[in-house]
Amino acid sequence: MRHKIRAAVALLVAAGALSACASPGRGDQGGTGWSYTDDRGITVNAAERPERIVAQVSAAGALKDFGVNVVGTFGPLVRDDGTTEPEAGSIDPRQVTDVTGPGYGEVNLERLTSLHPDLLVSGKYAEYPGLWHLVEDQEQMVKRIVPTVGVQQSGIALPDAIARYGQLARALGGDVDSARVKADADRFNAAAQRLRDIGARMRAEGKSILAVGGTKDEYFVVVPARNPDLDYYVKQLGLPITTPQHPDVAGGGYFERLSWEKANAYPGDVLMWDARPASMPPEQMKQNPVFASHPAAAANRFVEWDAVAPMSYASYAGIMTKLADQLSAQLGY
Known part of the structure; x- marks a missing residue:
């Protein structure tokens, strides 16, 4: 439940180098690299636009709906009866690698590393500085493996939250203007x-x-x-x-x-x-x-x-x- 969300301040170790920073919530694909400032105010800089993305399941579903596929997910993906969790939306479990760890807010770090991810995406809540579905120690370990992006999904209206994911998807190459x-x-x-x-x-x-x-x-x-x-x-x-x-x-x-x-x-x-x-x-x-x-x-x-x-x-x-x-x-x- 949301009242059990645990989070902590996350510092980002970004890959690559760009002299120009993007404005909050916007990606910059010009120049010699890729840059995106997330809803925590943290900027990810990379030599190229991220292609191998791991995301919390609902974030993964949102990105997919905006035209961006992910290689891995964490969080509730498949129910005991084999059906897809509603939280995962349009994600096909057969087409992603589940890197969920054994406990709440945990990730299987070895499996995550094996995917060679370029970026990890999760939602964030207004009153918590950390990422959803990642407890503090896990988030600290994850950030040593891959840069992370947090997308605001509380304290704002639903259309604004949807727009946040649309902005990120556009920065990641999604055709958000498609028919x-x-x-x-x-x-x-x-x-x-x-x-x-x-x-x-x-x-x-x-x-x-x-x-x-x-x-x-x-x-x-x-x-x-x-x-x-x-x-x-x-x-x-x-x-x-x-x-x-x-x-x-x-x-x-x-x-x-x-x-x-x-x-x-x-x-x-x-x-x-x-x-x-x-x-x-x-x-x-x-x-x-x-x-x-x-x-x-x-x-x-x-x-x-x-x-x-x-x-x-x-x-x-x-x-x-x-x-x-x-x-x-x-x-x-």
């Missing part, structure tokens, strides 16, 4: 309009959405403003997603954490459940009698929240279309 990417953007905008229309109708009817999740030990209510997608849905599309009153500040403010005895503390006409593997599915959550007594739970009015999907038009066009379909079905729209 396919433009079609993805059109589908994204069409899905956004559907959600905007649904939000307007819900607000007119006084209805609300509650984003929730649960583990064996606790029930939690999601804070929309701390998540780029939910923040976008609320502030720009008008979906009435409830903000809990007491976020867990120590954990980054992404959730209000509650005991299961308080699982009906907040009302909601529709429950948006956290679909990540670490969170229980609705059927399991409903084994708790308090949660099961929530009117929306009792009526099985659930829609999915894909919390860690790739930040791309293609990815979120599908996610938002699915959400619009589910909300329409649950509310009879």
Whole structure:
């Protein structure tokens, strides 16, 4: 979960030499080499544009959707049943090498080295200086092997996060102006309009959405403003997603954490459940009698929240279309 993200200050040992530095979030392919300044303010300089890229799975999915392939990934890639994790988006596990280590935030350093990577890419969160899915000691070891780039994916709206990945993909040679990417953007905008229309109708009817999740030990209510997608849905599309009153500040403010005895503390006409593997599915959550007594739970009015999907038009066009379909079905729209 996001509140378990561990990170630390990362110093970059960049390869190559360029006298000119790029502006933040922009790549420079002119002159005699390649340069890119990431969202940590760190500039990577290289003699040539990176070709062999390793990325955290959702970053890899976003880059692929913008026309940039990777040779390796780390983070959740394949489920126990053999299907691809939603977090990996359009990545085909058969076409990449998984360099995930045995524990959270770890990388198999030998496997990473064997790929001869030119660049490693991962997301970053506003309140943490380090890279997502890399604990401090791992990040320090990784940077001795390969230069790293961090892409902002919290504290900004979803379209801005998508644009960050588009900028990086362009710098890495991706055809972000292709007909396919433009079609993805059109589908994204069409899905956004559907959600905007649904939000307007819900607000007119006084209805609300509650984003929730649960583990064996606790029930939690999601804070929309701390998540780029939910923040976008609320502030720009008008979906009435409830903000809990007491976020867990120590954990980054992404959730209000509650005991299961308080699982009906907040009302909601529709429950948006956290679909990540670490969170229980609705059927399991409903084994708790308090949660099961929530009117929306009792009526099985659930829609999915894909919390860690790739930040791309293609990815979120599908996610938002699915959400619009589910909300329409649950509310009879």
